[in-house]
Amino acid sequence: MSPSPSSLSPRRVAIVGATGAVGREMVNVLHQRGFPVAELALFASERSAGRVLETPFGEKTLVAFDADVVKGYDIVLLAVSGEFAKQHAPTLASAGAIVIDNSSAFRYDPEIPLIVPEINADALGSSKLIANPNCTTAILVLALGPLHRAFGLKRVIVSTYQATSGAGAEGMAELEEQTRNQLAGRPVTNSVFRHPIPFNVIPQIDAFQENGYTKEEMKVTWESRKILGIPDLLASCTAVRIPTYRAHSESVTVETIRPVTAEAARAVLAEAAGVKLTDDPANGVYPMPLNATGEYDVEVGRIRANPVFGDNGLDFFVCGDQLLKGAALNAVQIAELTL
Numbered sequence: 437m438s439p440s441p442s443s444l445s446p447r448r449v450a451i452v453g454a455t456g457a458v459g460r461e462m463v464n465v466l467h468q469r470g471f472p473v474a475e476l477a478l479f480a481s482e483r484s485a486g487r488v489l490e491t492p493f494g495e496k497t498l499v500a501f502d503a504d505v506v507k508g509y510d511i512v513l514l515a516v517s518g519e520f521a522k523q524h525a526p527t528l529a530s531a532g533a534i535v536i537d538n539s540s541a542f543r544y545d546p547e548i549p550l551i552v553p554e555i556n557a558d559a560l561g562s563s564k565l566i567a568n569p570n571c572t573t574a575i576l577v578l579a580l581g582p583l584h585r586a587f588g589l590k591r592v593i594v595s596t597y598q599a600t601s602g603a604g605a606e607g608m609a610e611l612e613e614q615t616r617n618q619l620a621g622r623p624v625t626n627s628v629f630r631h632p633i634p635f636n637v638i639p640q641i642d643a644f645q646e647n648g649y650t651k652e653e654m655k656v657t658w659e660s661r662k663i664l665g666i667p668d669l670l671a672s673c674t675a676v677r678i679p680t681y682r683a684h685s686e687s688v689t690v691e692t693i694r695p696v697t698a699e700a701a702r703a704v705l706a707e708a709a710g711v712k713l714t715d716d717p718a719n720g721v722y723p724m725p726l727n728a729t730g731e732y733d734v735e736v737g738r739i740r741a742n743p744v745f746g747d748n749g750l751d752f753f754v755c756g757d758q759l760l761k762g763a764a765l766n767a768v769q770i771a772e773l774t775l
C-alpha cells in the first residue's frame with residue numbers, strides 16, 4: 437500500500453495566483469487532501485500584497501510575487517496567465533522547485549509532461565516543470581481514458597457548456613452583476629465576455645483560429661491526444677459559454693474501434709477512477725453543474741448507443757467542477773505524484 441500524503445515528509449508549498457478562482461481552490465484542496473505542507477505561502481500581484489486571507493491553514497498574508505523568493509519553495513503551483521508562466525516557470529524549475537503550471541504555456545511542448553493522474557501518471561518522468569491540462573479536457577479524458585482502454589477510440593465529437601468561472605473570478609462577477617442589471621432593467625454591459633452573458637449562450641471561448649475553431653476548442657483536440665497517447669485521434673469540439681457559476685458540462689459522441697454497448701460502457705465507467713456514474717434518467721438522475729459543483733469526481737450519465745455509428749457509437753453527458761478536477765484538484769494530485 438502506498439503511504440498516505442500525511443505520512444510523507446512535508447514540503448514548502450507556494451501558490452502563485454492565490455486570489456484567483458483556481459488559486460483559492462488550491463488552498464482548500466491541499467488542506468482537504470492532507471497534503472504534507474511544511475509551509476504554505478500565497479503570492480499574487482502587487483495589487484493584493486498585504487491583504488490577509490482566512491484559509492484552512494490559518495490567516496495568510498498575500499505577498500507580491502518575487503521570483504527570487506518563490507524559487508526557494510519545494511513545490512510551486514502556478515495559477516496565473518500563460519504569459520506570466522512563460523516568463524517565470526522555467527527559471528523557478530531550473531532553480532530546483534517542482535512547478536505545476538495551470539496555463540496553456542507548456543502543454544504542447546513534447547518535453548513537458550501534461551498529466552491527468554488517473555489517465556497518464558506514468559508520463560510524469562523527471563521533469564521539474566509539469567503542465568496541468570485545460571479544464572474541459574481534464575474532465576473529458578476521465579471518461580475517454582477508460583472507454584479507450586476497453587473499446588478503442590476512433591473519433592470524438594464534443595459540445596461544451598462552460599461556466600463563467602472558467603474565465604476566472606472576474607467571469608463569475610460579471611455574470612452576477614450583469615444579471616442584477618438585467619433584472620433591474622438597467623443597461624447590461626460586458627467586459628470579460630464578448631457579449632452579455634445573462635440569459636444568453638455564447639459560442640465563442642478564446643480567439644478564433646484560421647481553421648474556424650476557437651483556441652479553446654483546439655485545446656480539447658491537442659490535449660486529449662497527448663494525455664490519451666493517441667496522436668492521430670480525430671476529435672472536434674464546439675465550446676460554448678453559458679450563464680452558470682461553476683462546473684463545465686459536455687455532450688460527447690464517440691466512435692469506437694471495437695463494438696460497444698451502453699451497458700458495457702456503463703460497467704467500465706462505474707469502475708473508472710475519478711468518475712461518478714450518474715445515470716438513472718427515468719428518475720431524473722444525470723450529470724448537472726449544480727450537483728457537480730464542489731465534487732472531486734466527474735459525473736457521467738445519459739449513456740446510450742449512438743445510431744449514427746451503429747454498434748461502434750456511444751453518446752453520453754459529462755459534468756465536472758472545472759475549478760477542481762479541471763484545475764486545482766488535478767494540480768494537487770500531480771503534486772502528490774511527486775512526493
Ligand SMILES: NC(=O)c1ccc[n+]([C@@H]2O[C@H](COP(=O)([O-])OP(=O)(O)OC[C@H]3O[C@@H](n4cnc5c(N)ncnc54)[C@H](OP(=O)(O)O)[C@@H]3O)[C@@H](O)[C@H]2O)c1
Pocket residue numbers: 452453454455456457458459479480481482483484485500501514515516517518520538539540569570571601602603604605606758759762763
Ligand atoms: N478558471 C478556470 O476554470 C481555469 C481552469 C483551468 C486552468 N485555468 C488557468 O489557470 C490560470 C488562473 O486562472 P484563474 O481562473 O484562477 O484566473 P483569475 O481568477 O483571473 O486569477 C488570476 C490570478 O493571477 C494573479 N496575478 C495576475 N497578475 C499577476 C502578477 N503579475 N504576479 C502575481 N500574480 C498575478 C492574480 O492576482 P491579483 O488578484 O493580485 O490580481 C490572481 O490571483 C490561468 O492560466 C487559467 O487559464 C483556469
